[in-house]
Amino acid sequence: MAANDEQTSTQGEVPERRTQFADLIRRRRSELNESLDVFARKAVDRASDTRVTRGWIYRLETGEPVTPPVYEELRALASACELPVEQLQDAAGQQFHGVDPLKSGSSEATAYVRKLDRVPADQRDRLLRLIDTLVPPEE
Template sequence: MAANDEQTRDHARNPEHRTQFADLVRRRRSELNESLDTFAKKALDPISGLRVTRGWIYRLETGETVTPPAIRELRALAEACELPLEQLQDAAGQQFHGVDPLKGGSAEATAYVRKLDALPAEQRDRLLRLIDTLVPPEE
């Protein structure tokens, strides 16, 4: 509780202080109803095998200074949060680099939009036509 009071005072002194990433991780761990130990055990990057430590997650959630996560840490936390990597990338970009994600839509929609660039143009066109059959374009 004291850490949250301290975060509120810090934010009042520095309105540019951003907490989107910390808020996302804290909220998701709460939604999953997991202890910090259980959550940290799941924070394992499936590619590199890197594990995000319990201490780093604790410092993040309590508003202490942490080193911004690299892609390996983001993949590990995406595993623990059971969320798309892109959603964590957006929140980390907001908090640590002041980069705001695409405007509008849900975080999941933004993650899908980012994946579209990986598709060839023909597949993007087919996907757009499919989406138009499900949700007709606005006139």
């Protein structure tokens, strides 16, 4: 859990605290120019009616310990962020479990993803739409 990030290692060092997921949520809410209340009202998974509370989002954004989100909560947050759930899964895996999504894929996929970051935003959007037509996103 996130609370364990603060523990001291045997050498007396405090390990690096991961914040990829919190940073993504905070940044996206800012980009959407939404208050915490508005954002939390949008954080609903329509399939399961799972909701993410304002308090949980606040604690996440301010660096307080939170319980890692389950998949339905990730879908709810993806809805509020207007982002693909896979993007939130990757960031949550990094923050809460130390998983590097690029290392878990094939070397070919990793190379493509790393190149994608260098593609201009307008071309990246067109490329992602093309990929979605070839391999539709999973629901």
